Amino acid sequence: MPTDLPNERAIRKPGSMELDPTAEPVAIDETARLIASNKVEGTDVYDRRGEHLGTVHNFMVDKVSGQVAYAVLAFGGFLGLGENHHPLPWRALTYSTEFGGYVVDIDPGALAGAPSHGPGEDAFADPGYGGRVDDWYGTRLAPA
């Protein structure tokens, strides 16, 4: 499927997924260069103004290349009720030590129109889904 990832090294700031190195017990699962998968899951996500949007539900990995393709953000809902899952190109997330979570530099209103699916939905089983996510964010993401 089409993806921006081949260019990612060039367009995104190094360490943009970095969690707060001063926070414990991050040190257990994080190094300067590597981060543990379970440290990314559940991390808070904010808009550029620091408004809390949701959390990282999980992220999708390309089984062949081992490349992280999408971060799936869980927005809204309470205990999963009414919760909605928004897959974003992985490069869309930048870690903010100020907010203590990832920042998505996209108008929250615009996010409402982005591809999304229900928590129990098998959205990525549609081979075109990832491509639609790439296309939707391709023009809206400021190069990190």
Added chain:
Amino acid sequence: MPTDLPNERAIRKPGSMELDPTAEPVAIDETARLIASNKVEGTDVYDRRGEHLGTVHNFMVDKVSGQVAYAVLAFGGFLGLGENHHPLPWRALTYSTEFGGYVVDIDPGALAGAPSHGPGEDAFADPGYGGRVDDWYGTRLAPA
């Protein structure tokens, strides 16, 4: 740090991280090409004879490139007691539909001599740790 990953696409079989497509609720988090991070964590790991070795505790992702670098396997112990964490190059894991988990094609006895750390240990904070893992498995791993 040195890593075998740049050659991974060439040396490992496509889909080697694939979970059993017939199992539910895998369909919710897996596609032919992508797998969800939380589906990899907790997956059983066997030796080539189908002997259960442990489970995937988590995996380490390169924050800059978004590339999965190491799978951290949890071996032994009961409820975490006496458990030991063995980081393996990601390419070392091949999914077996026969065993319903990942297979590590390495002599279990040899694994005892591989780099490992305690569950609470900040092993990857040592910049040389990943390199030692790469070196140890580099000569022992059959190209997938």
